[in-house]
Amino acid sequence: MGFITHCLKSARIDLGRCRLWVLGVLCLLAVCKVGAQSSVAELTELRMDRQDSALVLNAQLKLELGPAVEDALVKGLAVHFVADAELMRDRWYWYDRKLGGVSRYYRLAFQPLTRRWRLNVSSEPISNSGLSSTISQNFETLSEALGVIRRQSGWKVANASDLDADGHQYLLYRFKLDFSQLPRPFQIAAGNQADWNLVISRSLRLSADMVR
Template identity: 30%
Template sequence: MILRLFRLIACQLLLAFACAQAQASDGIEITRNIIEASEDGYRLNANFEFQLPHGLEQALQMSVPLYFTTEIDVTRPRWWWTDERAVSQRQTVRIDYDVLTRQYHVRVMGSLQQNFTTLDEALSMIRRPSRWLFAPKGTLEPGKTYNVTLRMFLDRDFLQKPLQVNAFNNADWRLTSNKKNFTYKAE
């Protein structure tokens, strides 16, 4: 009897661990994170890997726009005080579906909109965004090393209020990446 109970508990723990691992792998993964110095300033060259959960696909098909926000924080470490924040920027991309034209629209907020016929093409623009100018030239001091934190998430703050309440109770609406930390030596 005790052996049977022990086996049952062990199986439940293994199942819970497997479910937690599967749920963790369903988020957004940052597969590329490179900062490039250009004549205009500093650009982020990043790639993100994720699959849109079924619930989000359904919401998109019902013309509910989804917003994906990328955050970058650049700090300079100091031994004598807290780290100095050099740059803290956000970029939000909106994706929506037009039922009448049967097209997906993707727009970087404050920029032009692009239209796509398939969801995979539209998501490709979000997964592999163009090089984002996140800081003008002269913001970072050449030769200094900076700590960079990068993350992407489904931004529920842009949703309509009734959807925000539902989004907090539904796991499909918690699509996010872990924070990716790396260092960058300014050029």
């Protein structure tokens, strides 16, 4: 009798281990599937143009949201993006000097009742309680809403008079999904998911013709 009981216990333990192993494999397959369709954020164009007395930024992004981000949006989570550009001047004896800059803040959300996408845009950080000070647009599809974020043109970064013809200036551009705007528990859960890791950083040296 003791032998049979021991065998039954061993069988249960083996069955439990087998279930855990199968569950682990299924989880791994799910992660691989998500990874194959992960979000994409790439800078396809970055340039500075001189318009009259201003220096303006023109950038184009390839931005696609992975299934984890889209699923969170459809379930009611707002996602924030930040793009900023700074015009800097080299200084060998100290930190580089900032000559000018521009920032854009985006809040993307899905509206279940209307089945439409809302995008809020502002030059200042956006809070859920301060949406009235933003420019708001509604779109039928997610792709249309992302199209506004992808095209960043005509942003004034600095005045042409701020440039030093004898100096060396460069543009520092950054774009990211603002993780700090997500609910704290969600930050922890999504921290290791590639879908949420959207960061771009690029520098652009100004040509001699630009500073004349």
